[in-house]
Amino acid sequence: MKTIEPNRSPSEIAVSAHGALESPLITGNQTFHSVTEKIAGILERKTPKGWYVGFSLAVSLLMLLVGTVGYLVWEGTGIWGVNNPVGWGWAIVNFIWWVGIGHAGTLISAILFLLRQQWRTSINRFAEAMTLFAVICALLFPGIHVGRMWVIYYFFPIPNQMSMWPNFRSPLLWDFFAVGTYFTVSLLFWYTGLIPDLATMRDRAKSRMKKIVFGLLSLGWRGGNRQWQHYELSYLILAGLSTPLVLSVHSVVSTDFATSIIPGWHTTIFPPYFVAGAIFSGFAMVMTLALIARKIFGLEHFITLNHLEKMNKIMLVTGSMVGYAYIMEFFIAWYSGNEFESFAFINRAFGPYAWAYWTMFICNVLLPQLFWFKKIRTSIPIMFTMTIFINIGMWFERFVITVTSLSRDFLPSSWDYYIPTIFDVFTFIGSFGLFFTLFLLFLRFLPMISMAEVKGVLPQADPHYGHDHASKKGGAA
């Protein structure tokens, strides 16, 4: 990589940009120009072969999803393993899992933005993209898990021939609104953040097609002072709007369970516990993807070890919160003195689904504790493995909650074991196809790192940059 600007020591950048002694956010002595070159360059270069390989793999999986869903519509919900006591199986588990993953994006973008955590700039773009795609995957499942998909519009509070409102008391409806709102706001937030970069792409575009598309998408962005003012304001507002949503979405999703009367579901700890779990799994997924992208596209200077370590710390915190919730559930079950309640939790840990419970517990609670050690926190192979385990663990958390509680509820006569079928597996794997197809398209056609924002945290962006020094270099690229 070529750098045009003269070298400066990283520590100087950090001191000048933040006024505090800290490892730098962006390394490799980037300038505004080098940032643009690096990030936009990825999109302007010839498509690498690896992308095609990845993309065809993703599309194959997507076709598997399309085929399975087609068969599902044709044949009925019965192709899955769901049965009488266990009315919700993998579809709902996948839904919550994907929604959970979709949490990190907005959290990174919005909450960290409001908290002025500038290290977010390197990861927020694709974290947000990941959020959107994860939420799309998530939204797929409630849509197809119902028995009659063709009347799913009964959920919408729209005028209809039956003159009927949906049932506003049902948590499923709250879900529908919560996830819908979250998706809309996340999309807007992401798109708003994209506008300056889209304009950069437009400006650099060589083909007519690209000029038109990026031209339309960038909404006439010129980078004027006024535009920046409006932009900053609207971005702030959207960040403010998204912030409560981050907390509300999974809280609402958790009410699907918490408001029911089934032992193991009927738990007041669920909203905070679900949010913590969602952030936990979301960060894990961002990490997984970031580590891959960082390696493949050579973004080590933008996504630094510093970023990764910070994220690991968040995972350690949220993982411990989740662990606390697991233990607290047990305590409350015992403390309540309720036979059904205590049985539900003992059954989770030692019943027929104990294997799932302990997979969850090890992956989510025990393994992240290793992040207490800096060596582990900063080892890329270990953290990569860890994020995979966390994602597996979080999937099992949802499985444990959904399935074990249903399989053994009140009347022993109706107890039954749930066994997924091959079609459950296909739908789940297929949803990865959808996710990666969208994600690879994103990587190929949109700047994966927010150029405008990264530039904002470069030392050169500091109004006082260079004032205390002899050098006047380092202005606009």
Place this chain on the structure above:
Amino acid sequence: MSTEKALQQLSPTADPKKYWTSLGQIEQSPEFQKMVEREFPEGASEMTDPMSRRRFINLMGASMALAGLASCRRPVEKIIPYVIQPEQITPGIAQRYATTMPFGLSAFGLTVESHEGRPTKLEGNHLHPASMGRADAFIQASILDLYDPDRSQLVQKNGKKATWAAFVDFWSKLYVSYLNNGGQGLAILSESFASPTLYRLKQNFTQTFPKAVWATYEPVSDENIFAGISAATGQSLQPNYDYSKANVVLALDSDFLMMDSENLTAARGFATGRRVASETDSMNRLYVVEPAFTITGGMADHRLRLQSGQVGTFLATLAKALQRQNVKVDNRWLPAQNEPSSIDTAWIKELARDLVANQSQSLIVAGRRQPAEVHALVFALNQSLGNIGKTVVYRALNDAAAPSTESLVELSKALKSGEVETLFILGGNPAYSAPADLAFDKLLTTAKQTIHFGKNADETGSLTTWQLPQSHYLESWGDTRSADGTASVIQPLIEPLFDSRNTVEMLSLITTGALPKAYDVVRETWNSLIPGNFEAGWRRVLHDGVLADSATPVIHPAIDKKLATFLQAHPFPATSATAASMEIIFTASASTFDGRFANIGWLQELPDPNTKLTWDNAALLSHTTAQKLGVKNEDLVAVELKGRMISLPVWIMPGQADWTVVVALGYGRTKAGRIGNYIGQNTYTLRTSESLHFTRGAKITPTNGIYALACTQDFHGLDVEKLASEGIDRRLPTLIREATLAEYRNHPEFAGQESEFPNNSMWPDWKYDTGYQWGMSIDLNVCTGCNACTIACQSENNIPIVGKRQVAKGREMHWLRLDRYYSGNLDAPQMVFEPVGCQQCEMAPCEQVCPVAATTHDAEGLNVMTYNRCVGTRYCSNNCPYKVRRFNFFNYTKDTPEIARMAMNPDVTVRFRGVMEKCTYCLQRINRGKQVAKKENREVRDGEIVVACQQTCPTDAIVFGNINDPDSQVSKMKKQNRDYGLLAELNTRPRTSYLAKLRNPNPELELSNHRG
């Protein structure tokens, strides 16, 4: 955990009453766990899946046959509506006609709901003494036998299409020659019947063809009972038990509440003596001695497991004990040898004391599988106890062709020696159900021509020269006599769907050489039966279904002198069956009976009340036997008897006698039709004419195979771990509340404890205090678990069957299920049933969570489902603590043949896939009742609306009505102190409540019973 430890945990010292649902829950072995992990339902290739099999069925045959059925076909002969007599038929308003279902020697009077000439539902006829307005599962499901798409639809000769005219032509030529030689070479093999017309025709036949052979065979019958009574009295008599008058009942290997004949009257009478309204009431006491659990054993206050072959010895020992207590017992009735030590003497002593204390108010009854000598001694003891004439009366067997296995053996001999030239088989399926040693299917080729007259071209019909389609009883004219001799008519509800003739016509044809109209033949018989004006009397009979006061007179038989010699000649075995020579018991199946109902999907999918198995039979073993043989549930074993062998999966049953294996008949049919073919294993292949019911000498060898069974309660042997079993033990006493009569008297409020939810809601409750408020009360004390309600519900509400594979997945659709639990230890447990349908909660958890408001509450307190609105999120089912909601995972009715759809109730929607459904309290019946009341400008009267399960319940355990009316029967039941709501502590406020179960153990025996 070893079984011994498990047993210790369930010892009587551990209070309170402990329940467990299955063996697996107590017994936990690593192999069993491995089996659970195998997650068998996915890979089990043995499973037959009617869902997919039905795909392949070509509907063409049925559609063609039904081409003429598009409009209704009402019989031309005049029949009279039973309840409503409209000036003309109003479409949408069902009519009810009376008819009778013949079932062996029994007959059950029915009223049939008919929609525009299409019978849809069978219910008992109040005026008929054998049904008394009730019907069991078999009777109700026989509607599907009518609409069986696999019925024989046309005359076949050597498998080729032929006509009735061709057959009449064929027979009239033969007829003349037989007329001349007196019927030499002519033979008839018929089913048993009790019918004035058929009997008259049979007499005519014997007169016309004096040299002809007439054999009567039933695979499952009361033959032994008749033989025993005949040995004791010298007369051919039919016993009529009156359980309502018996304070103490001893049932010896008898399932009088369900599988034995005249079960409806027995259950009704028994419940009368069982029902308790308050703690001051008394109730009867039931002792049961049986090899394997039956629902009768489940109702027992004291139950002793004993090999079938030991029952006679038990009875002899009891006789001696009675003798010691000064009951007149002739020494010559008793065996000389000493009492065997294997039978609990304390038990017998107390039982004898109880019987003596209740002389003339007690009853000893033995089951149909027990040999004649047991029945003879039972008669003698009942006589000595003064019960005859009180709790049991005897009547002559009038107008009956009683079953006789001997006559079949004789016929077989004649066939073998080539003496039979022409063989008529009137009904039945001997090629399948005849004893294996006769090899009847091979004998059929020895006759020059064989004619099978039957509903199906079954295992027999496909081997005979001619196959003639027989009409279903709902298409036939005929008549019957019930157990007390009451005459009733069979009148057709619909013209024959296919080119069939009924039995009366067929027998007339054989006797006279011409095909008459059955209507005329039956009327001719009744000319002599009806006193006074015939036409008026006939009309009355058609309306009522029965001829009033036609019961035959009671006979007071004395003990025949030959009884002693008979009993001496037939000693009871003193030894018991052992590992080397196990006892095998052939039972009628609760689903297919003797195989005749094999093609009825409702029955195949109906869980056996005791095993909860569907779509299969199994080798039932006690847990000790299984352990010693080293086999587990679903292991395939070879069952060997006298050189014959079949392979069956093992199913372990608590409370079964050791070294017995119980196998159900009626499975493994090959020509039953699309539903019944290759379901289970044919156990007739082990059954010989010497040992029709049970015998020793069976051997069980484990094989390596595994065969997956579809069980509706103990799914996948899952309840194995100790944790779960302990959890169940802790919760069950709150789910099924039970006490002994003594405990109830001491604590009359025992049932109501801890079910009340503290109501401190922030919002005022909805007041359900105006109009009708529907509610239900189920008396667990008289519920026998007989399954009749499940089928009534299935028939009334168009509930689909889903097939074995779907049941194995846990997707059965029954709206009303019977939960079965055990308490006590594995060897001597008690069994209890709890019918669970939608509880119609006032605070329904399902309603709150439905996102589209498809399930809501109505002003009458009903939790109603709007199928059109249902999206199918299944959230309601998840949130239902009773798990009574049923989801249509597939379009289960898509492949229902056109003809079987005729059995659908037009008042109830047929649900599409993706829709949730559940018990509605028979909303269509409620609405009909309200319409009628509104038209008459009055309130609905109590008891006017009768829901399907309630209607058919033989013991009246289910009561439905308006709980807003303090005088209604249901309100009165709910006011009883035994009333409790299932899981009411969840604040669901269920509208269905239960009356706690009671048992009435003999205080002297209570301890030893628990000791097991």
